[in-house]
Amino acid sequence: MYRPAVVRARKRIYLEPWVTGLIAFISLIVLAVCIGLIVHYVRYNQRKTYNYYVTLSFTSDKLYDEFGQEASKNFTEMSQKIESMVKNAFHKSPIRGDFVKSHVIKFSQEEHRLLAHMLLIFRFRSTEDLETINKNIQRFLQERLQDAVGPPKVDPESIEIKKINETETDNYLNNCCGTRRNKSTNQSLRIVGGTEVEEGEWPWQASLQWDGIHRCGATLINGTWLVSAAHCFRTYKDPARWTASFGVTIKPPKMKQGLRRIIVHEKYNYPSHDYDISVAELSRPVPYTNTVHRICLPDASHEFHPGDQMFVTGFGALQNDGNSQNHLRQVQVDFIDTKICNEPQAYNDAITPRMLCAGSLKGQKDACQGDSGGPLVSPDARDIWYLAGIVSWGDECGQPNKPGVYTRVTAFRDWITSKTGI
Numbered sequence: 001m002y003r004p005a006v007v008r009a010r011k012r013i014y015l016e017p018w019v020t021g022l023i024a025f026i027s028l029i030v031l032a033v034c035i036g037l038i039v040h041y042v043r044y045n046q047r048k049t050y051n052y053y054v055t056l057s058f059t060s061d062k063l064y065d066e067f068g069q070e071a072s073k074n075f076t077e078m079s080q081k082i083e084s085m086v087k088n089a090f091h092k093s094p095i096r097g098d099f100v101k102s103h104v105i106k107f108s109q110e111e112h113r114l115l116a117h118m119l120l121i122f123r124f125r126s127t128e129d130l131e132t133i134n135k136n137i138q139r140f141l142q143e144r145l146q147d148a149v150g151p152p153k154v155d156p157e158s159i160e161i162k163k164i165n166e167t168e169t170d171n172y173l174n175n176c177c178g179t180r181r182n183k184s185t186n187q188s189l190r191i192v193g194g195t196e197v198e199e200g201e202w203p204w205q206a207s208l209q210w211d212g213i214h215r216c217g218a219t220l221i222n223g224t225w226l227v228s229a230a231h232c233f234r235t236y237k238d239p240a241r242w243t244a245s246f247g248v249t250i251k252p253p254k255m256k257q258g259l260r261r262i263i264v265h266e267k268y269n270y271p272s273h274d275y276d277i278s279v280a281e282l283s284r285p286v287p288y289t290n291t292v293h294r295i296c297l298p299d300a301s302h303e304f305h306p307g308d309q310m311f312v313t314g315f316g317a318l319q320n321d322g323n324s325q326n327h328l329r330q331v332q333v334d335f336i337d338t339k340i341c342n343e344p345q346a347y348n349d350a351i352t353p354r355m356l357c358a359g360s361l362k363g364q365k366d367a368c369q370g371d372s373g374g375p376l377v378s379p380d381a382r383d384i385w386y387l388a389g390i391v392s393w394g395d396e397c398g399q400p401n402k403p404g405v406y407t408r409v410t411a412f413r414d415w416i417t418s419k420t421g422i
């Protein structure tokens with residue numbers, strides 16, 4: 001069937017100006033509401049860190065003198081017990097998901113009361129109200145610590161809790177030995193060819209410089225004392241020409257300080273590597289910061305074992321006879337049993353009770369020239385780091401069956417106290 005084509009004239013729609021205005025206005029409102037909702041949602045889900053300083057009194061079958069000394073074995077055990085009691089207190093509470101960690105910073109004794117001082121860290125949604133949060137934390141601690149099994153036994157009535165800011169938290173942590181702020185997860189193979197470390201990863205590392213030139217590493221053990229190797233001061237003895245610098249780069253350093261006094265072990269006798277330890281006093285104390293603070297010293301009775309996690313750090317050469325580096329490097333090494341290290345194909349009985357071996361029997365993971373005097377460190381179960389060894393000697397660097405040899409710090413624990421009071 002034939003249909004005539006209908007040619008329709010397109011009708012143009014003209015909107016009144018006020019209608020256009022209205023549509024624009026409504027669109028804007030809808031957009032604003034959407035943005036508002038998104039912002040609200042993001043903010044609601046964003047967590048903010050809340051730090052608290054908590055003191056609580058407790059009773060224990062141990063005397064204060066037995067566990068009061070920071071970084072001692074008993075201190076660590078007591079801290080662990082109290083930290084896990086606190087953790088468990090929040091474990092069954094509605095805020096368990098917001099709990100990050102508890103960290104004992106010290107113990108004190110007041111009028112026959114034993115006090116634990118600790119930091120509590122939470123991450124709450126930022127919308128929650130501060131008053132309620134504080135009350136809840138106090139309430140959960142009081143309720144749950146009541147029936148926590150001891151010893152130690154916490155007095156729930158004694159719990160005091162104070163909100164502190166980030167700077168205060170940092171200051172408390174920087175005053176504790178062996179704490180680290182920045183931890184990179186990428187592991188390097190060796191100082192020889194490994195990766196550079198980040199600021200604050202190894203805050204106790206120092207570079208010892210003679211007339212401004214890097215010679216050795218050293219480790220900060222308190223605000224004024226460094227531990228290093230004896231052989232670093234063999235030909236260079238005048239403290240006035242030595243400086244110690246801190247930070248991950250030698251140039252520019254984070255901090256720099258002259259030396260006032262160098263004490264080399266009385267029994268160090270070149271060319272023997274035995275008793276390769278020294279302590280050096282800074283001319284002025286360094287202030288602790290996130291990137292510069294001290295390591296812990298292990299008890300004299302502490303034994304490190306194969307399988308313990310260990311790192312050596314330094315500005316030393318990447319290979320035998322190489323140059324020192326401007327940027328600090330780290331290498332993960334294995335603790336090697338002295339018996340194995342003394343076997344004929346290794347060091348053939350050259351390892352004395354004052355030395356320890358670490359590295360890899362396969363080679364590759366090692367310290368090298370310029371790392372001498374620097375730290376070999378190991379963490380405990382609370383992730384607090386201890387000085388296990390001092391870079392001392394080795395047959396070249398990174399050779400198979402020739403691991404690095406370190407001064408065994410535990411053998412000199414009492415010597416260090418006798419010289420520095422630490």
Ligand code: ARG
Pocket residue numbers: 316366367368369370371372373391392393394395396397398403404405
């Ligand atoms: N004696 C060297 C120095 O003065 C350190 C040697 C360490 N060697 C080694 N293979 N781990 O820097």
